[in-house]
Amino acid sequence: MKVLIPKQHGAWAMLAVPFILGVVGGGADGRHVPLFIGWLFLYLAAFPVTMMVKKKKTAYYQKWAGVYSIPAVSFLVIAVWMEPGLVLLGVSLFPLFLINLYYAKTNNDRALLNDVAAIGVFSAGGVASYWIGAGMLDGWAWFIFIQSILFFTGSAFYVKSMIREKKNKRFKWYSWGYHTVLPILSLGFGAGWAVVGLIPSSIRAWLFYGRKLSVKKIGIFELVNACVFLTVVSVFLLRI
Structure with missing residues (x-):
């Protein structure tokens, strides 16, 4: 039986990078293990659910949604038992997931707003991992959340401008405009010298x-760009 693995390669970086930043910023803790396993399987379960909404191979995707949901729920229950406040974070993300389902239903899941909604969900993984490590939510948790959103939104603009919208001159200017203000936005949200981690994004977009x-x-x-961002912001968080 062939294992169903999402082919959305960029999503794997979005899944891992914010979470790792949360671990670095909040401090590593053994409780991160069940949280990450649950987070990973939740993503794996969400993919077949969106495919089911599209009514593609419904029985096949139902099976995999069930297979992945069992470990997702099991490990996330453990994480919530250790940090009950995570329930509130999960509930707050539900509207973003509904946006993803809507775009899947309309077969428009390549829409930029759909990407931004997904980026918001993935970036919240950094909030959760920081919360587990630090035992509280403070400004640094939201720093990780916002910087991750800024970085991966830039990635969404860039990839679309290179592939799906490569002949769309208007979208080129949208991408260039975003990447022009990206370092300014990052600094505005407290990046300090860590803005260096986002400058390569602007350069490659141009x-x-x-x-x-x-x-x-x-x-x-x-992938290389994401590693640069992860490294720079991690060093910044370790020095605060």
């Missing part, structure tokens, strides 16, 4: 646009 890069190369560059 320099790479219009170049004939394969989807694979675009993905590799984005």
Whole structure:
């Protein structure tokens, strides 16, 4: 039996990077293990659910939604038992997931707003992991959340400008405009010298646009860029 694994490669970075930043900022704790396992399987379960909404191979995706939901619920219950406040965080994310379901239902899941909603959900993983490690929510939890949203929104703009919207000149200016203000927004939300981690995003958006890069190369560059962001912001958090 072939295991169902989402092919949304960028989503894996969105899943991991904010969570790791939360661990770095809040402090590593053994409770991160069940939280991350539950978070991972929740993502794996959400993918077939969106496919079910599209009414594609419903029975097949129902099976995998069930397979992944069992460990997701089991490990998240453990995490919530250790930090009950996580329930509130989960409830607050539900409207964003409804946005994802809506765009899946309308077969428009490549829409930018859908991407931003998903980015918000993934970035909240950093809030959860920080909360578990620090035992509280403070400004640094929201710093991780906002900086992650800023970074990955830039990634969404860039990838669309290189693939789906590569012939859309108006979208090019949207992407360039966002990446022009990206460092300013990052600084405005307290990045300090960690803004260095977002500058490569702006540079690649300007320099790479219009170049004939394969989807694979675009993905590799984005992975490297995410690693740069993760490294710089992690060092910044360790020095506060």
